[in-house]
Amino acid sequence: MIILWTLIAFISGSLMFSYWLGLLAKRNLKEQGDGNPGAMNLWKAAGYRYGLAGIALDFLKGYLPILIMIRAGDISGYAVVLPSAAALLGHSFSPFLGWRGGKAIAVSFGVWSALTSFAASLAYAILLVLLLFLGRWIRKGKPATPVSDGMQVVAGMVLLAVYLQMAGYPAQILMFWLANVLVLLYTHSRELAHVRG
Numbered sequence: 001m002i003i004l005w006t007l008i009a010f011i012s013g014s015l016m017f018s019y020w021l022g023l024l025a026k027r028n029l030k031e032q033g034d035g036n037p038g039a040m041n042l043w044k045a046a047g048y049r050y051g052l053a054g055i056a057l058d059f060l061k062g063y064l065p066i067l068i069m070i071r072a073g074d075i076s077g078y079a080v081v082l083p084s085a086a087a088l089l090g091h092s093f094s095p096f097l098g099w100r101g102g103k104a105i106a107v108s109f110g111v112w113s114a115l116t117s118f119a120a121s122l123a124y125a126i127l128l129v130l131l132l133f134l135g136r137w138i139r140k141g142k143p144a145t146p147v148s149d150g151m152q153v154v155a156g157m158v159l160l161a162v163y164l165q166m167a168g169y170p171a172q173i174l175m176f177w178l179a180n181v182l183v184l185l186y187t188h189s190r191e192l193a194h195v196r197g
């Protein structure tokens with residue numbers, strides 16, 4: 001069952017809804033903005049209606065398979081880690097985009113929402129807002145950059161461990177957290193590479 005659910009979650013994650021919505025709006029996201037096939041780039045390229053649809057669909061493709069898997073009772077304990085990580089990997093290494101993909105932010109929210117009944121997603125969202133204000137304060141009002149955005153996303157996920165520990169989540173959740181940190185580090189490696197230079 002674990003292999004089946006891992007496959008289902010990977011295929012679900014690999015559905016590039018924001019990219020396809022972009023094509024529907026006659027915009028190739030790979031040639032627009034930062035080139036990311038995600039909802040924010042879609043929003044900027046095609047407007048808020050498309051952007052909101054992209055956010056919802058990219059969220060649901062992580063949320064639904066993991067929720068159904070848990071509800072079905074087929075998978076529990078450490079076995080949840082593999083399908084959960086597979087949903088993220090599907091988005092970032094999509095066979096529909098030549099094994100390339102997006103940053104895996106929206107799909108991460110979806111998976112965390114299914115695993116923790118939205119609690120960790122809310123905590124991550126709060127952390128991102130706090131880091132947004134902290135970043136503005138540090139930059140003294142200067143606009144955000146892809147580098148500062150990337151740092152915010154990764155730092156927020158790293159700090160989520162504090163919440164997960166305090167809330168007493170089991171080891172398998174912390175294991176998925178580690179997988180999520182690694183995926184976000186990889187998908188933001190271009191931005192983070194500029195932090196030192």
Ligand SMILES: O=P(O)(O)OC[C@H](O)CO
Nearest residue numbers: 038039040102103104105
């Ligand atoms: O992580 P993605 O690929 O879903 O897209 C990133 C979002 O658009 C937020 O920047």
